[in-house]
Amino acid sequence: MKMNTKNTGFTLIELLVVIAIIALLTTLLAPTFTGVTRTANRTICANNLKRVGEAISLFRGSSQTGAGARLIPTRWPVQLGDFLGSGGAFVCPDGESELEAAAVMPVDELVCVHVTTTGMDLELIEGPFVAKLSDEQFQAINWGPAHVAVPPYSPGSNPTVCWWVLEDIVHAGSDMDYEIAVRVEESGDGTLTLRVKQITGAGYNFNLIDKSDRKVLVPKSQMNGGPGSEVVLGGGGGTTSYGMNSAINDISDSAGKIMVLDYPWFVAKSTHNWSDETFASDVPGIPIFARHHGMVNALFPGGDVHLKRPDEIDPDDPNIQRTMWNK
Helix, strand or coil: CCCCCCCCCCCCHHHHHHHHHHHHHHHHHHHHHHHHHHHHHHHHHHHHHHHHHHHHHHHHHCCCCCCCCCCCCHHHHHHCCCCCCCCCCCCCCCHHHHHHHHHCHHHHHHHEEECCCCCEEECCCCCCEEEEEHHHHHHHHHHHHHHEECCCCCCCCCCCCCEECCCCCCCCCCCCCCEEEEEECCCCEEEEEEEECCCCCCCEEEEEEEECCCCCCEHHHHHHCCCCCEEEEECCCCCCCCCECCCCHHHHCCCCCCCEEEECCEECCCCCCCCCCCHHHCCCCCCCCCCCCEEEEECCCCEEEEECCHHHHHCCHHHHHHHHHCC
């Protein structure tokens, strides 16, 4: 008997047709899958913020912290960590691209140097009173003379370390009688390590101040004549894609106020301008933290989380700033 040796498998043309059909279906269904994922992420984000709201209530009512304990906006993830239970709630699923921005807040948002003898606050921003130096530049200057001229900032071999040198009054000309220095190091874990040093003894006294609640971080008694104290600021060893309203302690019992929202920094301030390059995205008018189809999840007193358009909660609008941000 003659055996049938005909090949019953798929031909090359048939395989190509099947592959083309699969590719077409994948292309057609991809937006649906993306939309489902984004909707799920938006829900996860809202639930995260609800958990943060619950943790705020537990923090304030706990005997561990003391009734009415105040939150420190620059360190709120650490303060609330013990009250969140298992699982993280500090990261929006759609916010991973912003974690790097959130990990290290600008130092001028965190601290200032308060001159106790004059009542002045010196911001860590380059200007007439303040100069920024790399570690190499700082070490190369002879701080012995009463007046020195500092060079323009150059990052040097270790850009994670810089010095801010400050003067309490403006002198004529370019020479300055710098009296205090703050060494700032990005620690790689969402924190900044600051070391304060008085570099000349001109008779002025300084405190390093936490800008969020005016708490003295390094008192003048620990600066004079020596390297001073070391303090760690920022996220306390973690990162977050959420930001807490800097006025949290004043508005948490007021209806309609924003407590926490999707944000690229630990602290959200009513003075922030969302239209500047700090918050710019690829879409004009939509800040980078508007992750949910151009919208933002925001936590309000009572634990409610609402999805808002950026223009509905933009603090640059005086009416919104007054009704939703400030006391």
